[in-house]
Amino acid sequence: MKLFIQNMVSLRCKMLVKQELEKLHLHYTYLELGEIHLTKDISDADKHTLQAALHKAGLEIMDDKKSIIIERIKNVIVEMIHYADEMPKEKYSAYISEKVGKDYHFLSELFSRNKGITIEHFIILHKIERAKELMMYNELTISEIAYKLNYSSVAHLSHQFKKVTGLTPTFFKQMNRKKRKNLEDI
Numbered sequence: 001m002k003l004f005i006q007n008m009v010s011l012r013c014k015m016l017v018k019q020e021l022e023k024l025h026l027h028y029t030y031l032e033l034g035e036i037h038l039t040k041d042i043s044d045a046d047k048h049t050l051q052a053a054l055h056k057a058g059l060e061i062m063d064d065k066k067s068i069i070i071e072r073i074k075n076v077i078v079e080m081i082h083y084a085d086e087m088p089k090e091k092y093s094a095y096i097s098e099k100v101g102k103d104y105h106f107l108s109e110l111f112s113r114n115k116g117i118t119i120e121h122f123i124i125l126h127k128i129e130r131a132k133e134l135m136m137y138n139e140l141t142i143s144e145i146a147y148k149l150n151y152s153s154v155a156h157l158s159h160q161f162k163k164v165t166g167l168t169p170t171f172f173k174q175m176n177r178k179k180r181k182n183l184e185d186i
Contacts, residue, residue: 003036004068006060009078013059020053034075070114072100073107074122081126087150092123128164131157135173142169 005017010033018031024046030037042050051061062068076099080088088095096119097104111119127149134145146157161169 001038001041003038003042004062004071005034005036005054006062006067006071007058008034009075011083013057016057017054017059020050023053024050026050032075033079034071066110066114069100069102069107070111073111073119076100077119077123077126081123081130081149087148092120124160125164127151128161131161131169132165132172135169136176138173138176142173145169 005013008014008017014031014033017036021028021031021036026042026046027039028036029039047061054060062071073096076096080092080095093104093108096107100107108119111122115122117125131145131149134140134148135142140148142157143154146154149157151157151160158169161167161172165172167175
């Protein structure tokens with residue numbers, strides 16, 4: 001049985017879900033951002049108990065098919081930008097379409113209609129948050145960050161960074177105190 005969890009976008013969330021499943025003695029074969037594959041069907045009582053525990057942490061079991069697809073899109077993007085060792089070489093549209101298993105045009109329309117922003121803008125917001133994180137670590141140059149995040153140039157990263165944050169990457173890196181947004185809040 002598959003369960004889809006809304007707002008499960010960090011490793012902390014994943015650990016919390018894992019703990020709650022263990023408390024209820026629910027076994028799973030797959031547990032990744034936003035998705036769980038249980039080894040057997042879950043009783044209504046266990047589902048209600050799990051839902052209540054997850055709700056306290058700001059997570060929610062989803063039943064609506066459109067919401068599940070949107071959450072899968074978000075999770076693919078978060079995984080791609082924040083947790084993958086390197087960005088995909090193919091176009092993001094092809095990558096997302098392949099991972100979600102649906103036509104990109106359909107995904108794009110559904111996402112925009114329900115989230116109020118395009119998938120592309122959602123990707124940009126996450127890339128900028130990742131850039132901010134990498135700048136705060138102060139281990140990479142801005143040029144290396146641009147390359148790591150698949151920007152065509154430092155100028156392209158700088159333009160998007162300034163458009164989103166109002167600051168240049170250099171100024172932000174020098175400040176190194178600006179608070180990052182939690183992934184759950186983007």
